[in-house]
Amino acid sequence: xxxxxxxxxxxxxxxxLSFYIKQEVISLARKNQVTLSDVAKKAxxxxxxxxxxxxxxxxxxxxxxxxxxxxxxELGYYPNAIARSLAKNKTGNIGVIMPSRDEDIFLNxxxxxxxxxxxxxxxxxxxxxxxxxxxxxxxxxxxIKNFVRASKVDGLVLMSxxxxxxxxxxxxxxxxxxxxxGTPYIEDxxxxxxxxxxxxxxxxxxxxxxxxxxxxxAMIAADPSLLVTKKRIEGYKRAIKDCNLTCDxxxxxxxxFDEETGFKFGRELIxxxxxxxxxxxxxxxxxxxxxxxxEGLKFKIPEDIAIASFNNSIxxxxxxxxxxxxxxxxxxxxxxxxxxxxxxxxxGMQNRRIIIPYEIHKRQSTEGMFSxx
Amino acid sequence: xxxxxxxxxxxxxxxxLSFYIKQEVISLARKNQVTLSDVAKKAxxxxxxxxxxxxxxxxxxxxxxxxxxxxxxELGYYPNAIARSLAKNKTGNIGVIMPSRDEDIFLNxxxxxxxxxxxxxxxxxxxxxxxxxxxxxxxxxxxIKNFVRASKVDGLVLMSxxxxxxxxxxxxxxxxxxxxxGTPYIEDxxxxxxxxxxxxxxxxxxxxxxxxxxxxxAMIAADPSLLVTKKRIEGYKRAIKDCNLTCDxxxxxxxxFDEETGFKFGRELIxxxxxxxxxxxxxxxxxxxxxxxxEGLKFKIPEDIAIASFNNSIxxxxxxxxxxxxxxxxxxxxxxxxxxxxxxxxxGMQNRRIIIPYEIHKRQSTEGMFSxx
DNA sequence: TTGGTTTGTGCAATCGGTTGCACTATTTTA
DNA sequence: TAAAATAGTGCAACCGATTGCACAAACCAA
Numbered sequence: 133x134x135x136x137x138x139x140x141x142x143x144x145x146x147x148x149l150s151f152y153i154k155q156e157v158i159s160l161a162r163k164n165q166v167t168l169s170d171v172a173k174k175a176x177x178x179x180x181x182x183x184x185x186x187x188x189x190x191x192x193x194x195x196x197x198x199x200x201x202x203x204x205x206e207l208g209y210y211p212n213a214i215a216r217s218l219a220k221n222k223t224g225n226i227g228v229i230m231p232s233r234d235e236d237i238f239l240n241x242x243x244x245x246x247x248x249x250x251x252x253x254x255x256x257x258x259x260x261x262x263x264x265x266x267x268x269x270x271x272x273x274x275x276i277k278n279f280v281r282a283s284k285v286d287g288l289v290l291m292s293x294x295x296x297x298x299x300x301x302x303x304x305x306x307x308x309x310x311x312x313x314g315t316p317y318i319e320d321x322x323x324x325x326x327x328x329x330x331x332x333x334x335x336x337x338x339x340x341x342x343x344x345x346x347x348x349x350a351m352i353a354a355d356p357s358l359l360v361t362k363k364r365i366e367g368y369k370r371a372i373k374d375c376n377l378t379c380d381x382x383x384x385x386x387x388x389f390d391e392e393t394g395f396k397f398g399r400e401l402i403x404x405x406x407x408x409x410x411x412x413x414x415x416x417x418x419x420x421x422x423x424x425x426x427e428g429l430k431f432k433i434p435e436d437i438a439i440a441s442f443n444n445s446i447x448x449x450x451x452x453x454x455x456x457x458x459x460x461x462x463x464x465x466x467x468x469x470x471x472x473x474x475x476x477x478x479x480g481m482q483n484r485r486i487i488i489p490y491e492i493h494k495r496q497s498t499e500g501m502f503s504x505x
Numbered sequence: 506x507x508x509x510x511x512x513x514x515x516x517x518x519x520x521x522l523s524f525y526i527k528q529e530v531i532s533l534a535r536k537n538q539v540t541l542s543d544v545a546k547k548a549x550x551x552x553x554x555x556x557x558x559x560x561x562x563x564x565x566x567x568x569x570x571x572x573x574x575x576x577x578x579e580l581g582y583y584p585n586a587i588a589r590s591l592a593k594n595k596t597g598n599i600g601v602i603m604p605s606r607d608e609d610i611f612l613n614x615x616x617x618x619x620x621x622x623x624x625x626x627x628x629x630x631x632x633x634x635x636x637x638x639x640x641x642x643x644x645x646x647x648x649i650k651n652f653v654r655a656s657k658v659d660g661l662v663l664m665s666x667x668x669x670x671x672x673x674x675x676x677x678x679x680x681x682x683x684x685x686x687g688t689p690y691i692e693d694x695x696x697x698x699x700x701x702x703x704x705x706x707x708x709x710x711x712x713x714x715x716x717x718x719x720x721x722x723a724m725i726a727a728d729p730s731l732l733v734t735k736k737r738i739e740g741y742k743r744a745i746k747d748c749n750l751t752c753d754x755x756x757x758x759x760x761x762f763d764e765e766t767g768f769k770f771g772r773e774l775i776x777x778x779x780x781x782x783x784x785x786x787x788x789x790x791x792x793x794x795x796x797x798x799x800e801g802l803k804f805k806i807p808e809d810i811a812i813a814s815f816n817n818s819i820x821x822x823x824x825x826x827x828x829x830x831x832x833x834x835x836x837x838x839x840x841x842x843x844x845x846x847x848x849x850x851x852x853g854m855q856n857r858r859i860i861i862p863y864e865i866h867k868r869q870s871t872e873g874m875f876s877x878x
Numbered sequence: 879t880t881g882g883t884t885t886g887t888g889c890a891a892t893c894g895g896t897t898g899c900a901c902t903a904t905t906t907t908a
Numbered sequence: 909t910a911a912a913a914t915a916g917t918g919c920a921a922c923c924g925a926t927t928g929c930a931c932a933a934a935c936c937a938a
Contacts, residue, residue, distance in 0.1 A: 213655035215924030255638035282586035588894030
């Protein structure tokens with residue numbers, strides 16, 4: 133009698149059989165997971181007792197604890213985090229949602245720096261970091277939902293905030309714990325965030341320019357739907373106004389966080405009438421691009437035009453013309469974002485807002501034409 | 506009758522009660538997890554059927570599939586990843602083990618770049634990235650064990666390899682799937698890795714120096730227990746030998762991946778007799794430090810001494826004197842490390858070794874005193 | 879001695895899925 | 909037309925923990 137191999141049931145069976153064989157082979161080496169029950173059996177107690185020993189329950193006698201502990205050591209037992217997560221409805225993971233521009237993200241040292249702080253913070257509290265891996269650009273919400281709805285994380289860190297931020301709205305609507313790096317677009321006591329005072333930073337930077345004798349100050353910013361950009365533009369405008377200078381909208385350029393933006397607007401900048409004698413730029417890389425262009429066009433920095441920017445990355449220090457830049461302390465932003473999140477998770481703390489101090493590193497690019505100081 | 510509050514049982518009860526109240530409150534908003542059984546109930550089928558609909562089993566009729574699907578949509582069902590992990594013994598997570606130097610890691614753009622590739626690769630295959638968060642410096646093995654023994658990940662990516670690497674030995678000993686960025690210290694068909702040909706890169710770079718008329722070539726390297734360093738030193742030595750030049754051990758300096766190393770050895774370098782007319786450095790940041798020192802000491806680059814290094818980071822392009830640097834293509838290293846790991850996980854592939862091409866970006870710092878080309 | 883505590887442990891349900899196997903109804907084959 | 913194969917679904921065990929409650933033994937006060 134022929135066996136009909138078209139019989140998919142058999143195929144299934146074979147498949148599952150070979151699966152088992154493979155698993156078996158693998159399991160000989162790996163998958164030698166010692167379980168709680170194994171320990172219990174060896175120690176002659178019930179699994180619940182072992183579980184209580186692990187959590188150091190006060191209801192287990194010292195003698196039993198020691199005996200069980202010994203068995204655990206001997207068997208090399210290590211609790212299965214997945215099973216524990218399921219039972220306790222807690223994962224021990226914190227999800228980090230990175231802006232999904234792919235190219236940009238790690239180019240700008242702000243994110244790696246922040247991530248370093250995050251990792252460090254998580255380590256001290258015993259959490260692991262789950263990184264969002266969006267395939268689609270701009271689809272952070274999808275990553276968030278994947279993490280949240282699949283219960284893969286206990287809480288989230290959002291690394292940026294925008295106006296009418298969908299991510300924030302969603303998380304608030306389902307009341308899921310998160311902390312934000314940046315200032316939220318709405319006041320809501322449930323939002324824990326950490327940020328610099330970007331308004332003041334830009335304000336102070338602009339004032340500093342003015343104190344150095346500059347009066348026609350331009351700005352190159354990024355997408356103003358990003359709160360950080362918005363705040364900086366506001367601070368800049370306010371300083372101009374407070375000093376009774378005029379702030380033409382022509383003087384504000386909107387680009388992105390790359391060198392190209394610096395090239396492009398550096399060129400346009402010097403075409404303005406009257407020509408600016410200073411420019412504030414929201415990122416070092418952009419500033420660097422602008423400097424290159426301006427130098428190429430034979431403008432002198434800082435004599436003809438002063439330049440200052442944000443992030444205080446390595447290139448601001450080591451560019452041909454070292455330029456003034458605001459250190460936002462990205463590492464601490466990351467670290468504190470974890471602190472407040474963990475406090476929210478473990479102690480139910482709310483309404484935490486932490487302002488991380490910035491620091492203006494003054495360099496050659498903003499030296500005065502004539503100093504008023 | 507008084508209630509004895511010292512009765513810890515009662516205290517426990519109260520605690521658990523308040524816990525429940527809190528949980529209850531929370532669960533009103535969050536924790537509205539729709540489960541498989543809910544869907545099953547609504548669709549009037551058994552949970553197993555729903556599960557099979559999710560996995561699109563061929564054994565469920567089209568009609569049932571559609572009906573169940575509709576119920577899932579209506580209820581907003583989303584499978585719980587934890588429960589699934591437990592049942593399938595697969596997490597969908599890949600652990601990334603970063604060298605645990607804390608400060609160094611993100612300072613050097615190599616790691617962020619690599620991580621970017623890793624994240625991108627993981628996204629295409631639908632895996633999430635779990636980052637190692639070692640508290641103790643140099644204690645990657647602990648992180649690895651935490652991930653592996655707790656079953657938090659399906660596989661691992663190691664971002665560096667050393668001689669007699671404990672991490673590799675451990676993973677091999679328990680036969681746990683991983684891929685390596687770098688070349689392993691031992692031949693083992695079970696190790697899948699991706700690397701540059703660091704020997705050839707250094708060899709070629711050295712030859713290039715020689716072709717430019719240099720004959721006394723020094724090297725500043727990092728810890729030679731790191732395979733990457735070892736290979737580069739070997740390539741360098743070989744090139745020297747092949748050209749019948751002498752390679753004094755004095756010409757080789759061992760430091761770390763920071764500017765300080767550049768400062769220190771830049772200074773020592775020019776004290777050597779005979780004085781080197783070229784130096785190969787294993788990292789841009791170090792090279793940058795060296796350049797600063799040398800310039801400070803009034804040495805001309807490239808006239809007095811040529812400089813070349815590795816990683817082609819932004820500072821190699823934009824330093825006052827742009828310097829020659831080898832682009833190791835960190836992004837692709839990361840991306841491929843995921844590719845081979847996933848192939849190992851899902852298809853049992855072994856013995857994969859991928860060499861990512863490097864590219865020497867030639868810049869001003871290696872222009873010849875006199876060109877032989 | 880008796881009834882009430884206090885202590886220490888185990889039972890069994892639960893977390894939310896997956897899957898081998900059994901079972902029925904329908905179709906195909908001879 | 910009877911036997912065999914196929915299709916569609918459900919039962920129940922299982923993944924590896926946690927935890928409310930029950931229960932037995934030891935202890936204590938009156």
